[in-house]
Amino acid sequence: MITQKEMLNHFLPLMESQGKRFKKKSLIRAKKAEPGMVVVTRTSDGIETRNTAEKGDWLVENQTSAKESYLIKADTFEKKYTMMDSLGNGWGCYRPKGEIYAMKVSTADLNEFSTEGLMEFQAPWKESIVVKPGDYLVISLEKSEIYRVAKKEFLETYEEIKE
Numbered sequence: 213m214i215t216q217k218e219m220l221n222h223f224l225p226l227m228e229s230q231g232k233r234f235k236k237k238s239l240i241r242a243k244k245a246e247p248g249m250v251v252v253t254r255t256s257d258g259i260e261t262r263n264t265a266e267k268g269d270w271l272v273e274n275q276t277s278a279k280e281s282y283l284i285k286a287d288t289f290e291k292k293y294t295m296m297d298s299l300g301n302g303w304g305c306y307r308p309k310g311e312i313y314a315m316k317v318s319t320a321d322l323n324e325f326s327t328e329g330l331m332e333f334q335a336p337w338k339e340s341i342v343v344k345p346g347d348y349l350v351i352s353l354e355k356s357e358i359y360r361v362a363k364k365e366f367l368e369t370y371e372e373i374k375e
Contacts, residue, residue, distance in 0.1 A: 213340060214325060214333035219358045220351070222324065223315075227351050231315040234370040236308035238275045240293065243302040245271040245283055253282045255362035261341040276368040283337070311373055312350050314366070319345045335359055 245251070245265035253260040256278045265271070268286035273279055284292070293306035322331045322345060335341040336357040343349060343360040348370075351358050361369070 214331065216334050216336060216357060219333050219349075220355070223321075223349055223358060224351065224355060226321070227313050227315055227349070231313040231351070233311050233373040234314050235311045235373055236369055237371040238308075238369055239296065240275060240306050240308065241273040241299065241303055242270050242284075242289070242293065242306050243304065245269040251281055251283050253280050254278060255280050256364045257344075257362055260360070260362060261335055261337075261339050263335075263337045263339055274365065274369055276365050278362075278365055280365060310353065312352060312370075313355075314348045314350045314361070314370065316363075317343055317345055317347050317349055317360075321345075 247265055247267045249265040249271070250262060251265065251271060252262045260280070263283045265283050269283045270286065270289040271281060272284055272289075273281045292308060292310050294309055295304050296307050297305045299305055319329070322329070322343070325331050330342050330344045332340050332342050336359060341360050346363045348361045348363065348366040349358055350361055
């Protein structure tokens with residue numbers, strides 16, 4: 213499996229030359245996750261990845277048609293979201309803050325890794341994640357991690373930041 217480091221080494225220069233800055237445009241629902249909880253992230257095109265909650269992690273639900281759920285570390289969550297309202301049962305409504313770099317993945321990008329239509333790599337949370345042509349690769353502004361967002365969910369969730 214392709215590692216985070218290999219992915220960053222390959223895609224960071226492409227992201228810096230071809231990528232664009234985006235921000236989330238929709239609110240999210242979130243609550244503290246129970247340690248040991250297994251979260252399977254599903255998008256409109258199937259299972260994306262899975263992750264197991266550790267102490268302090270947050271369970272996030274995007275407000276997209278797939279309502280994909282995923283886990284975020286506490287320090288990352290605090291940097292990325294501001295609470296708007298309490299929704300009860302531990303859930304809250306949060307406004308995204310900050311931005312990311314992203315680029316749409318082409319078949320040519322994947323062919324660089326000798327793959328046939330998709331590529332599997334190690335997500336920042338150490339599990340496998342698959343990217344296909346048309347999906348988006350996302351890099352944090354700190355340039356410390358790279359992950360995939362399915363095309364449909366990316367377009368429902370993010371908007372480009374125009375200078």
